[in-house]
Amino acid sequence: MYASVIVDADAPGLSQPFTYRVPEELEGAVFEGACVAVPFSGREQVGYIVELAETPPEIGDIKDLIAVIPNACALNPPLFRLARWISEYYAAPLAHSVRAIVPEVMSATVSSTVRLRDSQKASAASPNQQRLAEVLADMGGEADVDALRARARVDKFSQALRQLKSRGAVEVVRSLALPKARPLVVRGLAITEDEELPEPDELVSRAPKQAAMLKELAEEGGPIRQAELRRRVGSSSSPARALVGKGFAKKVEMQVRRRPFEPESAGVPADLKPTGAQENALRIIGEGLSAGIPQTTLLYGVTGSGKTEVYLRSIADVLDRGGSCIALAPEISLTTHLMGAYASRFGDKLAILHSRLSVGERHDEWRRIESGEATVVLGPRSAVFAPVRNLGLVVVDEEHEPSYKQEHSPRYNARAVAEKRAGSENASVILGSATPAVETYYRAASGEIGLAVLGERIDGRPLPTVKPVDLREEFERGRRSFFSEQLRQAIADRLTQRQQVILFVNRRGYASFVLCRTCGYTPRCGNCDVSLTYHAGPRVLRCHHCNESLPAPTICPKCKGPHIRQFGVGTERVEEDARRLFPEASVIRMDSDTTRRKGSHARLLKIFREGEADILVGTQMVAKGLDFPNVTLVGVISADTALHLPDFRAAERTFQLLTQVSGRAGRGDVPGEAIIQSFLPEHYAIEAAVRQDYAGFYDQEVAYRRELGYPPFARLINIVSSDPIDGYAESRLRELASMLEERIPREAVDILGPAPAPISKLKGLYRWHLVLKDRGNSGLAGIVRDSLDSMPSAARVGLVLDVDPLTML
Numbered sequence: 001m002y003a004s005v006i007v008d009a010d011a012p013g014l015s016q017p018f019t020y021r022v023p024e025e026l027e028g029a030v031f032e033g034a035c036v037a038v039p040f041s042g043r044e045q046v047g048y049i050v051e052l053a054e055t056p057p058e059i060g061d062i063k064d065l066i067a068v069i070p071n072a073c074a075l076n077p078p079l080f081r082l083a084r085w086i087s088e089y090y091a092a093p094l095a096h097s098v099r100a101i102v103p104e105v106m107s108a109t110v111s112s113t114v115r116l117r118d119s120q121k122a123s124a125a126s127p128n129q130q131r132l133a134e135v136l137a138d139m140g141g142e143a144d145v146d147a148l149r150a151r152a153r154v155d156k157f158s159q160a161l162r163q164l165k166s167r168g169a170v171e172v173v174r175s176l177a178l179p180k181a182r183p184l185v186v187r188g189l190a191i192t193e194d195e196e197l198p199e200p201d202e203l204v205s206r207a208p209k210q211a212a213m214l215k216e217l218a219e220e221g222g223p224i225r226q227a228e229l230r231r232r233v234g235s236s237s238s239p240a241r242a243l244v245g246k247g248f249a250k251k252v253e254m255q256v257r258r259r260p261f262e263p264e265s266a267g268v269p270a271d272l273k274p275t276g277a278q279e280n281a282l283r284i285i286g287e288g289l290s291a292g293i294p295q296t297t298l299l300y301g302v303t304g305s306g307k308t309e310v311y312l313r314s315i316a317d318v319l320d321r322g323g324s325c326i327a328l329a330p331e332i333s334l335t336t337h338l339m340g341a342y343a344s345r346f347g348d349k350l351a352i353l354h355s356r357l358s359v360g361e362r363h364d365e366w367r368r369i370e371s372g373e374a375t376v377v378l379g380p381r382s383a384v385f386a387p388v389r390n391l392g393l394v395v396v397d398e399e400h401e402p403s404y405k406q407e408h409s410p411r412y413n414a415r416a417v418a419e420k421r422a423g424s425e426n427a428s429v430i431l432g433s434a435t436p437a438v439e440t441y442y443r444a445a446s447g448e449i450g451l452a453v454l455g456e457r458i459d460g461r462p463l464p465t466v467k468p469v470d471l472r473e474e475f476e477r478g479r480r481s482f483f484s485e486q487l488r489q490a491i492a493d494r495l496t497q498r499q500q501v502i503l504f505v506n507r508r509g510y511a512s513f514v515l516c517r518t519c520g521y522t523p524r525c526g527n528c529d530v531s532l533t534y535h536a537g538p539r540v541l542r543c544h545h546c547n548e549s550l551p552a553p554t555i556c557p558k559c560k561g562p563h564i565r566q567f568g569v570g571t572e573r574v575e576e577d578a579r580r581l582f583p584e585a586s587v588i589r590m591d592s593d594t595t596r597r598k599g600s601h602a603r604l605l606k607i608f609r610e611g612e613a614d615i616l617v618g619t620q621m622v623a624k625g626l627d628f629p630n631v632t633l634v635g636v637i638s639a640d641t642a643l644h645l646p647d648f649r650a651a652e653r654t655f656q657l658l659t660q661v662s663g664r665a666g667r668g669d670v671p672g673e674a675i676i677q678s679f680l681p682e683h684y685a686i687e688a689a690v691r692q693d694y695a696g697f698y699d700q701e702v703a704y705r706r707e708l709g710y711p712p713f714a715r716l717i718n719i720v721s722s723d724p725i726d727g728y729a730e731s732r733l734r735e736l737a738s739m740l741e742e743r744i745p746r747e748a749v750d751i752l753g754p755a756p757a758p759i760s761k762l763k764g765l766y767r768w769h770l771v772l773k774d775r776g777n778s779g780l781a782g783i784v785r786d787s788l789d790s791m792p793s794a795a796r797v798g799l800v801l802d803v804d805p806l807t808m809l
Helices: 077-089 094-101 127-138 145-152 157-167 200-206 208-220 226-233 238-245 276-291 307-320 332-349 359-371 381-385 414-424 438-445 471-476 485-496 571-581 600-609 650-662 684-691 694-708 726-743 780-790
Strands: 002-007 018-021 035-040 043-053 109-116 142-144 170-177 184-191 249-256 296-301 324-328 350-352 376-379 391-397 428-433 450-454 465-470 500-504 513-516 533-535 540-542 549-551 564-567 587-590 615-618 631-636 673-678 715-723 749-762 765-774 799-803
Touching: 002 035, 002 094, 018 035, 077 094, 077 414, 077 780, 094 381, 109 127, 109 145, 127 145, 127 157, 127 170, 142 145, 145 157, 157 170, 184 208, 184 226, 184 238, 208 226, 208 238, 208 249, 226 238, 238 249, 276 296, 276 307, 276 428, 276 450, 296 307, 296 438, 307 324, 307 332, 307 391, 307 428, 307 450, 324 381, 324 414, 332 350, 332 376, 332 600, 350 359, 376 381, 381 414, 391 414, 414 428, 438 450, 438 694, 465 471, 465 485, 465 684, 471 673, 485 500, 485 571, 485 631, 485 673, 500 650, 571 587, 571 615, 587 600, 631 650, 650 673, 650 684, 650 694, 673 684, 684 694, 715 726, 715 749, 715 780, 726 749, 726 765, 726 780, 726 799, 765 780, 780 799
Parallel strands: 296 428, 296 450, 324 376, 324 391, 350 376, 391 428, 465 673, 500 615, 500 631, 587 615, 631 673
Antiparallel strands: 002 018, 002 043, 035 043, 109 142, 109 170, 184 249, 513 564, 533 540, 540 549, 715 765, 715 799, 749 765
16 A cells, blocks of 8 residues: 655655555554654655555655554545645645644654764864763753754754764664643543442431532533532542542543633524524525535625624524534634634534644644534634534635735635635635725625625614814824824713723834934834834833844933934823823723733633723724624724835725724714824725725725736735845845746736835845736746746745735735
8 A cells, every 4th residue: 555645844846745655554544634654855754644545656666654643633635635725826835735734733743862872982073063962961861952952052053963973973863752732631530330329318417528429420420520529519539539438439531621611601692683684694695505505705794783693693504404614713812702602602512723722722622623523613714724524614704804814834815715615615605894805895796706785783773973083283283192182082071971992003012113303313123124112011122023122222322312212102102191191990901912821812801891991902903803882982093004004905904994993882872983093084095984985995996906907906926035135135036037037928917026125124134025916817826836946945045925915015
């Protein structure tokens, strides 16, 4: 038997599987999708079997599989076909696509251990080799390669290690590190079946705690975790030991599930009567579900129109038909918020997948999905790869969100992957948004996908009144606060009425930058071409790209003057000013700085939902999907943050953010209001957001895109070249550009650049980029991938290919 294996290794040219012979002793253990250890390039490596065959291919020497890795998650055939499509469409190595699908925490890895054999043979070696041997001896003569590297800190570590190995001074032993995640096995107690139990009344009078434990065990009908049993009865471990000693109960080992949520979580009631618009949307979506024909539907609904109820009812319909569903949310914070609604409706049928789960929780949830125990999966973009059985529906909530796009290889968009997966498994897709991506709405308007509209809020509630504030006029009047007089008064009124307020700031930190008013000096990151952001708590300047930090100066490092001040605004500054202006109010902040710890999203949202805080200051994570009935005012501190970025989607992003965050107001019985502060309120994106006029914005934006040939009227590929030396980054990209000019059909493709990237230096690397604009269907990604593969490996270093980029930065 022979196996085609995709090897989980980073190396050029690994776009196809490799063939291995299956040893006789492994034939009963292998299967398509199994995780295996294989010999590859002189070492043991992890791979996945994608095909088994009885006859060998016509190739040379074929090596044997080493082992099947126990407890590693399998890769089923539909998911492997999806991995192959991702590899081809996004021009990424197939191994990267497989790695995106298989959770890293359950993947096996190969570990390398260095053992000291003869230290004398290193005595006449180079200083680096001697240093390695000495450190290895200090570590007990044996150490993991990575630990030795970190401890020794020598130049050209790999070369020195190879030389020591050739001298016979050390040996390198490779072994498989099994997946970290394991089922959780705990001690439990169960009734002894063949033992005659005492009469309950008799035992109660003599040993009430023992009697209570026996009663719990009998009612459970199976083993109970000892800690849980003690909690239920309210006792120590003594009664349990007594029951075991008398032979009435026995100790057992039992596997328990680690729960990332509780099924009884509060959420959306199941008996809500759908509105007429919701019923019409459910009819449109249900037509595809009942016919079993893959169908994509855009659910375009204004904020507060009840899109979540349409999702839940559509999912319930699929479950009734025996299918499974995946629901995607753009961010972990929104997953946490939606968890209660989904858990209350689907209980133990629901599984949660996201990166903030513990290793054990993710393992247990993945296994529940894989076994078919869980039939509804909720999570951010990676949940699109959940190994559900009989997929019937994929919901992509807030489908316009850029967080659905992965930032490293493979640079897939979960929205596109969801449609591809659903199409291949005869499932339907719902793309939901109050501000759909221009490309998505264009597809719906042209009839390529279905369209269902929720044009009004639930119960006829009005959309919030949105008022613009011109900050130029505020400054002319001498007001320098980040709170305009109109916003300050509106907040005070809401606090008097015991209503809640959300303040949106699209930047974390205290101040955007620091400036010396004497000489104009601004501290910039030494690794990135950006200014440093001031954080008041630790009093540091921090780069939000590479996380480099410096102590905040009190005098100018350049002119030594004392007039160095903070400018711009971040969440920390707004939080501080809100506390100062409204000392009676409880203010909390929600950004990436305050939500680093596990559970912090849920904790902050719970505080706000239960009314323990009056004002919530936050970044984009508070701008969408959140539903707090007592929020009647939203304030946008500055609407211009993203408006002037060098990106053709800047206006769209601004409109979406403003419309979404405004929609957090007035979702209860009291009408809402949003105040948008801007230095450019006459911009068409801001004017449309004030009117909450998606159609008006779309008409103007799509005309602009058509004129300039941007998506949806062209497909873009952005190629970025990065290098520590600016000239190398440029020359490498120019070499590729020259090659592409000879290969691509110029009548259908425009080549823009090479040119310095908008952020010309990032994390110590200079950056140039080349933009390809495909106005037809020229197979451009394949041409680019083949051109890259034909370049020498040294010339490909630092080249990043991004198909369908969502940002040009």
